[in-house]
Amino acid sequence: MTDEQTQSNRAEITREKLLSAALDVFGRYGFDGTSTRQLSEAAGVNLQAIPYYFGSKEGLYVATAEYLVTRIERHVGGLRQRIGARLMELASAGEALSEEEARLFLTDMAMTMVSLFVSKESEPWARFIIREQMEPTEAFARVYRGLMGPMIGIVRQMIGAILGEDPASEHVRLRTLAFVGNIMVFRVAHAAVLAQMEWQSVGPEQLQTLRNLVAELVGLLEPTKGHRR
Known part of the structure; x- marks a missing residue:
């Protein structure tokens, strides 16, 4: 060398x-x-x-946001690319994503997300992101553009296909945020989750319970009367 x-x-x-x-x-x-x-x-x-x-310290702070994006991308990047490739394939063929395939993709994403959110590794990530949610800076802009926005956008397309609505509609955007919030609670309210469930920690058994739950949440997604296109 x-x-x-x-x-x-x-x-x-x-x-x-x-x-x-x-x-x-x-x-x-x-x-x-x-x-x-x-x-x-x-x-x-x-x-x-x-x-x-x-x-400077400011430069390190912004670089830390970009570093956070790369760390999370290691866990979700492969799935994100696989779904993106499928959507491009369908678009080029002039076809739409079926409800069945959308549910499968969304279940996969939700299980990946909840597994990541309850992991010890995600603790410092959550602290950093939560602070930026309260008082957004350029660091939030980097995290949102690099990760949060694209991930929410993909979830939005899945939910739009399931509901039979335009993914860009206000209703689907709100349904998407509500769905993601149902999963994020297991990190942002981690202490309350442990207290309510009377768990000492989230081990393999508890994680499987949560994975089953998010699959159930996907199954509960149904069109709202008056919103189906």
Whole structure:
């Protein structure tokens, strides 16, 4: 390995350390409540690494949002691509997605989402995103454009096909947000879920219960009288 490759590897490791630490620290304390010293100490790197690699704390914050997108994409990217490819195939043939296929895709997505939301790995992600929901910044714009918007858009197309309505309609948009909210509650209200269910944690058995539930939620999606096109 050349000196240049070694330096590049070290730089990538340092960046990864900072981004991983920043995701946790920013999520816990927010942008204003976090100091660059906190960030460098949490990452175990020199304080000057932040301006060197990211320009400023603000630069690191925005880069952290993009890093969050890539982390989540590792879990949902394959499914998203598979559904997107199928939709493009149907569009090129001038065909519409069937209700049956839409339910299968939506069930797959919902099960993937709930498995991710209740995982330990998603805790710092949720803290960061929830803060951005309350007071959106450029970081939220990056997360929404890179992940949330496209994912919600795909769910919207599935729900539109199931309801027999235009996916761009206000009604389908609202039904989609309500559906996604039914799944997100298992992360954003995690403590309340454990207390209500009298669970100590979400292990394999509890996770399967939740996966069965989201499949049930998909099955309950039915057209509302007066809205079917």
